[in-house]
Amino acid sequence: MAAVNAVFASPSCSSPLSFPRSSSSYRRSIFASHRPHRSGRQSLSKDHSNRRKNDVVEGVSQKRFPGRGKDDRTYLPSDGSRGDAGLSQSQSQSQSTAFKSIGTQKKDKGMVYDLKEQQADETGKFQDSAFLNAVVKVYCTHTSPDYSLPWQKQRQFTSTGSAFMIGDGKLLTNAHCVEHGTQVKVKRRGDDTKFVAKVLARGIECDIALLSVESEDFWKGAEPLRFGRLPCLQDSVTVVGYPLGGDTISVTKGVVSRIEVTSYAHGSSDLLGIQIDAAINPGNSGGPAFNDHGECIGVAFQVFRSEEAENIGYVIPTTVVSHFLNDYERSGKYTGFPSLGVLLQKLENPALRACLKVSSNEGVLVRRVEPTSPASDVLKEGDVIVSFDGVQVGSEGTVPFRSTERIAFRYLISQKFSGDVAELGIIRDGTYMKVQTILQPRVHLVPYHIEGGQPSYLIIAGLVFTPLSEPLIEEECEDSIGLKLLAKARYSLARFKGEEIVILSQVLANEVNIGYEDMGNQQVMKFNGTPIKNIRHLAHLVDTCKDKYLIFEFEDNFLAVLEREAAAAASPFVLKDYGIPCERSSDLLEPFIDLVEDKQILNQDIGDSPVSNFEIGFDGLLWA
Numbered sequence: 001m002a003a004v005n006a007v008f009a010s011p012s013c014s015s016p017l018s019f020p021r022s023s024s025s026y027r028r029s030i031f032a033s034h035r036p037h038r039s040g041r042q043s044l045s046k047d048h049s050n051r052r053k054n055d056v057v058e059g060v061s062q063k064r065f066p067g068r069g070k071d072d073r074t075y076l077p078s079d080g081s082r083g084d085a086g087l088s089q090s091q092s093q094s095q096s097t098a099f100k101s102i103g104t105q106k107k108d109k110g111m112v113y114d115l116k117e118q119q120a121d122e123t124g125k126f127q128d129s130a131f132l133n134a135v136v137k138v139y140c141t142h143t144s145p146d147y148s149l150p151w152q153k154q155r156q157f158t159s160t161g162s163a164f165m166i167g168d169g170k171l172l173t174n175a176h177c178v179e180h181g182t183q184v185k186v187k188r189r190g191d192d193t194k195f196v197a198k199v200l201a202r203g204i205e206c207d208i209a210l211l212s213v214e215s216e217d218f219w220k221g222a223e224p225l226r227f228g229r230l231p232c233l234q235d236s237v238t239v240v241g242y243p244l245g246g247d248t249i250s251v252t253k254g255v256v257s258r259i260e261v262t263s264y265a266h267g268s269s270d271l272l273g274i275q276i277d278a279a280i281n282p283g284n285s286g287g288p289a290f291n292d293h294g295e296c297i298g299v300a301f302q303v304f305r306s307e308e309a310e311n312i313g314y315v316i317p318t319t320v321v322s323h324f325l326n327d328y329e330r331s332g333k334y335t336g337f338p339s340l341g342v343l344l345q346k347l348e349n350p351a352l353r354a355c356l357k358v359s360s361n362e363g364v365l366v367r368r369v370e371p372t373s374p375a376s377d378v379l380k381e382g383d384v385i386v387s388f389d390g391v392q393v394g395s396e397g398t399v400p401f402r403s404t405e406r407i408a409f410r411y412l413i414s415q416k417f418s419g420d421v422a423e424l425g426i427i428r429d430g431t432y433m434k435v436q437t438i439l440q441p442r443v444h445l446v447p448y449h450i451e452g453g454q455p456s457y458l459i460i461a462g463l464v465f466t467p468l469s470e471p472l473i474e475e476e477c478e479d480s481i482g483l484k485l486l487a488k489a490r491y492s493l494a495r496f497k498g499e500e501i502v503i504l505s506q507v508l509a510n511e512v513n514i515g516y517e518d519m520g521n522q523q524v525m526k527f528n529g530t531p532i533k534n535i536r537h538l539a540h541l542v543d544t545c546k547d548k549y550l551i552f553e554f555e556d557n558f559l560a561v562l563e564r565e566a567a568a569a570a571s572p573f574v575l576k577d578y579g580i581p582c583e584r585s586s587d588l589l590e591p592f593i594d595l596v597e598d599k600q601i602l603n604q605d606i607g608d609s610p611v612s613n614f615e616i617g618f619d620g621l622l623w624a
Contacts, residue, residue: 130223131223131225131290131294132189132240132249132251133188133189133190133221133222133223134164134165134222134223134224134225134288135162135163135164135189135240135241135242135249135287135288136162136163136164136165136171136186136187136188136189137160137161137162137163137186137187137242138160138161138162138163138173138177138178138184138185138186138197138211138286139158139159139160139184139185139186139187139194140158140159140160140161140177140178140181140183140184140185141156141157141158141181141182141183141184142156142157142158142159142179142180142181142182143156143180143182144179144180145180145450145453145454145455145471146475147450147455147466147469147471147472147475147476148472148475148476148505148506150454150455150456150457150464150466150505150585151457151580151581151582151585156182159177160242160283161173161174161177161241161242161283161284161285161286161287162177162240162241162242162283162284162285162286162287162300163177163186163211163286163287164225164240164286164287164288164296165222165223165224165225166224166225166325167224168224169212169213169214169219170200170210170211170212171186171197171210171211171212171213172208172209172210172211172286172299172321173208173209173211173285173286173299174207174208174209174266174285174286174299174301175202175203175204175206175207175208175209175266175267176207176266176285176301177209177285177286178199178202178209178211179202179266180453181199183196184196184197184198184199184211185197186211186213186218188218189248189249193217195213195215195217195218196213196214196215197211197212197213198211198212198213198214199211200212200328201324201328201333201334202334203267203324203327203334203336204266204267204336204448204449205264205267205268205269205271205336205337206264206267206269206271206316206320206321206323206324206337207264207265207266207267207301207302207316208299208316208320208321208324209286210324210325210328225288225295225296226294226295226296227295227296227297227318227321227322228290228291228293228295228296228297228318229295229297229318230259230274230297230317230318230319231256231259231274231291231297232256233256233257233258233259234255234256235255235256235291235292236253236254236255236291236292237253237254237255237256237274237276237278237289237290237291237297237315238251238252238253238254238278238289238290238291239251239252239253239254239276239278239279239280239284239287239288239289239290239300239313239315240287240288240289240290241283241284241285241286241287241288241300242283242284242287243280243281243282243283243284244281244282244283245281250284252278252279252280253278254276254277254278254279254311254313255276255277255278256274256275256276257275257276257277257312258274258275259272259273259274259275259317259405260272260273260275260407260408261273261407261408261410261411261414262275262314264301264302265302266301266302267448268448268470269337270408270410271316271320271337271414272317272319272320272407272411272414273314273315273316273317273320274289274297274298274314274315274316274317275312275313275314275315276289276313276314276315277311277312277313278311278313279311279313280300280302280303280313280314281303284300285300285301285302286299286300286301287299287300288300289315296318297315297317297318298315298316298317298318298321299315299316299321300313300314300315300316301314301315301316302314319415320414323337323414323415323417326417327417327418330417335417335418335419335441336418336441337413337414337418337441338413338414338416338417338418338419338420338439338440338441339373339413339439339440339441339442340373340375340410340413340422340437340439341369341370341372341373341374341375341376341440341442342366342367342368342369342370342373342375342379342385343366343367343368343369344364344365344366344367344385344397344409345364345365345367346364346365346395346396346397347361347362347363347364347365347384347395348395348396352365353395356382356384356427356430357427357429357430358384358386358427361394361395362386362392362393362394362395363384363385363386363393363395363427364384364385364393364395364397364409365382365383365384366379366380366381366382366383366384366385367381368381369381370442370443370493370494371493371494371495371496372442372443372493372494372495372496372497373440373442373443374437374438374439374440375437377437378424378435378436378437379424379426379435379437380428382428382429383426383427383428384426384427384428385424385425385426386425386426386427386432387424387425388409388412388413388422388423388424388425389412389422389423390423390425391412393409394406397409399411399412413439416439417439418439418440418441419438419439419440420438420439421436421437421438421439422436422437422438422439423435423436424436424437443494443497444494445488445489445492445493445494445499445500445501446468446469446470446473446488446489446492446501447467447469447470448469448470449470449471450469450471452587454585455467455469455471455472455585456535456536456584456585456587456588457505457535457584457585458535458538458539458542458583458584458585458588459508459571459574459575459580459583459584460542460550460562460567460571460583461510461512461513461562461566461567461568461570461571461574462507462508462509462510462512462513462570462571462574463504463507463508463513463516463552463560463562464504464505464506464507464508465502465503465504465505465524465535465538466502466503466505466535467500467501467502467503467534467535468485468488468489468500468501468502468503468523470489472505473486473489476521480520480521481521482521482522484523484555485501485503485521485522485523485555488501488523489501496533496595497595498533498534498595499533499534500533500534500535501523502523502524502532502534502535502538503521503522503523503524504519504520504521504522504523504524504552504554504560505520505521506519506520506521507519507520508574508577508578510570510573510574510577511570512562512563512566512567512570512574513560513562516560519554519560522554522555522558523554523555524538524552524553524554525553525554525555526552526553527541527542527545527550527551527552527553528541528545528547528549528550528551529551529553533594535588536587536588536590536592537592537594539584539588539592540592540594545564547564548563548564549561549562549563549564550562550563550564550567571583
């Protein structure tokens with residue numbers, strides 16, 4: 001996926017400037033909309049401006065827009081003869097700690113179905129295989145937030161995807177298939193009845209969702225699928241699902257082309273992925289991929305479209321699926337994939353290694369540590385990481401993978417769970433030492449997805465404030481955001497947990513705010529001289545203000561001043577004129593708790609490191 005180093009821009013408002021975008025915006029899932037009246041055409045919400053016009057990575061659920069013509073349990077079997085994660089015997093013994101989260105499969109009742117032996121012998125008769133009946137069609141009605149008008153929702157639309165049974169009353173599908181879903185229904189193969197499903201958990205980074213169906217009728221005669229091991233190159237793979245082109249189940253066949261850490265479009269993350277050449281189309285999202293033994297080896301979730309490439313599809317491997325399911329079993333919810341929170345530089349140059357007193361061809365150089373990462377307490381700039389839980393890290397930032405392969409260092413981190421402890425072997429000023437750090441999910445200054453589904457907002461006398469987010473940038477278009485704000489969104493690090501970039505989204509015209517009507521998408525820096533930490537902090541400062549004036553300081557020292565009593569009196573009329581039910585989102589009704597009292601942190605400049613592996617510009621730097 002090296003070709004993903006590019007920029008997505010909305011076709012309707014693309015900026016003439018090729019501005020590097022964060023991984024959330026340019027790698028978010030791009031749904032291909034099925035248009036019944038325009039056969040063979042697909043509508044893409046954005047495209048890359050740094051690559052060829054039609055080069056995109058897109059999720060493969062099938063959307064329809066009505067009225068618009070637009071349409072401690074484990075699940076994964078070990079690798080067996082391939083060793084722990086494919087390492088040699090000596091490596092797997094000394095490095096077993098790094099791979100212990102993979103685990104072995106417990107065949108608990110209802111969770112895993114042992115396929116009949118005859119199915120493995122009849123690999124060519126997929127149409128007669130009982131395990132195809134475990135693949136179901138997903139119907140979802142989506143109601144997405146309107147980020148430009150955060151007090152309301154957008155018009156609902158529907159999509160179809162695929163899912164499959166894993167037992168215990170549960171189904172697996174893609175997270176983007178049920179994102180902002182207000183109603184989810186599933187239908188079994190050969191059945192006319194749709195059953196209501198409930199979303200138990202959504203893994204944004206790994207693009208996996210766990211569903212449950214309470215109806216006993218749905219599960220009559222159901223035979224859950226069994227997960228298989230990670231495949232090898234050129235292994236046969238069969239993708240099953242309900243893509244566009246018909247209503248019945250579809251089966252496509254191909255081979256495994258590549259296995260490596262891949263960019264996940266919907267999750268804006270980098271996890272292990274399987275590249276295949278089997279056809280994957282809108283509607284295939286969430287469907288299983290089988291090996292020749294009828295075992296599920298992954299979940300279809302995205303494709304790569306390019307004028308220079310054909311038949312490049314991606315499957316979420318069972319190692320990632322296992323992590324998601326184990327995380328849900330351990331915590332009762334999805335907690336996410338952890339991050340080390342460091343920017344690393346490769347050490348290929350001999351002179352660079354000699355300068356850092358690294359005697360052998362190994363290790364990666366720490367160039368920056370995120371302030372919100374626990375690693376900031378034990379690592380510092382200039383350290384060289386040479387091992388992770390006993391696994392030696394090469395000078396190109398790779399580690400051994402299976403018997404003859406190597407894979408990106410961050411693969412080891414993705415095998416851990418939130419709260420796990422990792423042991424790092426480092427060289428500091430020529431001295432080797434070991435340090436330990438806790439791994440936690442990354443804290444994003446500008447979020448890729450809005451938790452809870454609805455953005456926060458605060459309206460003060462017609463001034464609409466909301467946190468900056470990637471969905472808002474997509475909706476507003478880059479050219480209306482401004483370069484300074486985009487630079488912070490693309491290249492900034494959070495200084496503390498809970499920090500947000502709060503912007504004045506727009507001004508709802510009223511007599512009280514005369515002269516400010518044309519303001520929009522500008523960051524508010526201070527309120528009455530106090531630096532703004534997040535939108536909750538801003539709401540608290542306004543609520544507790546006793547001064548005569550409300551003074552908002554924006555980027556470039558621009559001021560907006562309102563008389564406090566006049567603003568309070570005008571606010572109800574503004575809400576009535578614009579049909580807004582409440583002056584603030586429900587989350588801002590809760591009491592504000594200040595977790596950051598260090599004023600020196602607020603006076604520091606926001607970090608200027610790039611936020612994505614694909615925005616660094618060359619292969620010498622990488623995030624872990």
